[in-house]
Amino acid sequence: MVDRIRIGIIGAGGIVQxxxxxxxxxxxxxxxVxxxxxxxxxxxxEVAMRFSIPEATDDWRSTVSRGDLDALLIATPNYTHKTIAVESVRAGKHVFLEKPIALSIGDGLxxxxxxEKAGVNLMVGHCLRFxxxxxxxxxxxxxxxxxxxxVARAYRLSSFPRWAPWHRYRELSGGVVVDLMIHDLDFLRWILGEVEEVFGYTVRFTEASIDNTDHAVAILRFRDGAIAYVEASWAFPSNFPFTTYLEIAGTKGLLTVDNRSTATVEVFMESVQNVLAPVDKGAYFSELKAFxxxxQYGVKxxxxxxxAVEALRIAVAVHRSSEMGAPIKVSEVM
Structure with a gap:
């Protein structure tokens, strides 16, 4: 019988609940827990009571320093990730960290x-992999x-996340690219390989955004020659349903995933159309089980x-390209 992993939760926002x-x-x-x-x-x-957790605290450092915890789940605002994660691993805790890993490549590294120095496991929650x-x-x-x-196309569209004020500032959230588009940037890199070049365009549409970007498009050119169009937005009306769409075109057919369709995955080939409906307990269960x-078992x-660092590098490249008004080599982004 393997002992249960003793875990502390740092963050009590929506995704945690x-x-x-x-x-x-x-x-x-x-x-x-x-x-x-x-x-x-x-x-x-309130969260401790609802989920039958023995203790509640407003001091994250006291949680990090506890000797009776094996691991920490960190789901706090993006701008806090680096400080909390570094102190957690230095304290010898295994860490599950919500994406993005950080707001700068240097902090992520x-x-x-x-x-690595502490010899603990660090897993970043890029949930599309699950x-x-x-x-x-x-x-x-x-x-x-x-x-x-x-050729690939990916969309991730929503209204502005007004539930947390830090989304309004780029220095706190990283903008729609680092916070939202990064989901698709990571997934496309996972299935299509390394991104060679990025051409990005970011804008601010909504009054909710103080100095942030809330709509972005990017063209990615991959090392093997594939290309992708990626779009992410926080600029849609408040009653607009969260919408995601993925399309992958290959030399023999086409795959689509549309969260607003009754069909989960569709495969189109000459004279043939298949619908695939995976059965699963869900991505968040799967990624935490993997952690x-x-x-417990050493299964990576x-x-x-x-x-996670490379996904962030692509996201930063989208911003840099937009600022320069020209394509940028991802390998040159530090």
Missing amino acids: WAHLPSLKLLRDRVD RVVFSRSIERAK EIVREA WPEYVRVRESILSNAIGEPR IDWI PPIEPMD
């Missing part, structure tokens, strides 16, 4: 180095179902810490 803690509840035979942190002690206590439909797309591509992938498997998840 509707994704992380319900997923950890399904893993309760392997996980012991002991404490939850929020800057608001009232919120920490520092987190990775400190985790999303059932997206996993099925990757499996289809690896099995040559649509031939060699040549626990890594700690399908994402390395440097993958």
Whole structure:
């Protein structure tokens, strides 16, 4: 019998409440959640009560320094990731860190180095690598179902995230590219390989954004010659439903994933159309299970810490390209 992993939760926002803690509840035979942190002690206590967590705190450093925790789940505002993650791994804790890994490549690299130095596991939550439909797309591509992938399109569109004021400032959130588009940038790199060049265009549309970018488009050219068009937005009306769409065109056919369609994954080939409906407990359960498997059994998840840094590098390249008004080599972005 493997001992349960003793875990602390740093952050008590929406994703913790509707994704992380319900997923950890399904893993309760392997996980012991002991404490939850929020800057608001009232919120920490409310979340602790709702999810039967023994302790609540408004002091994250006291959580990091506890000797009775094996791991920490960090889901705090983007601008806090580097400080909390570095102190956590230095304290000898395994860390599951929500994406993005950090707001600068240098900070991301520092987190990775400190985790390696401490000999602890660092996993960044790029959830599309666990999303059932997206996993099925990757499996289809690896099995040559649509031939060699040549062109991709990805959309991720929503209204402005007004629930947290830090989204309004680029220095705190990283903008729509680092916070939202990065999902698709990571996934496309995972299935199509390294990105050679980026041409990005970012704008500010909404009054909710103080000095931030809330709509972005990017053209990616991959090392093997494939190209992708990626669009992300926080600029849609408040009643617009969150919309994602993925399309991969290969030499033998086409794959699509549309979250507003009744069909989950569709495969189009000459005279043939297939609908694939993966059955799964969900991406957040799968990624947290992978994190626990890594700690308990040494089974590595399908994402390395440097993958998170490289996804951030592409995102930063989109911003740099937009500022320059010209394509930019991703390898030149530091």
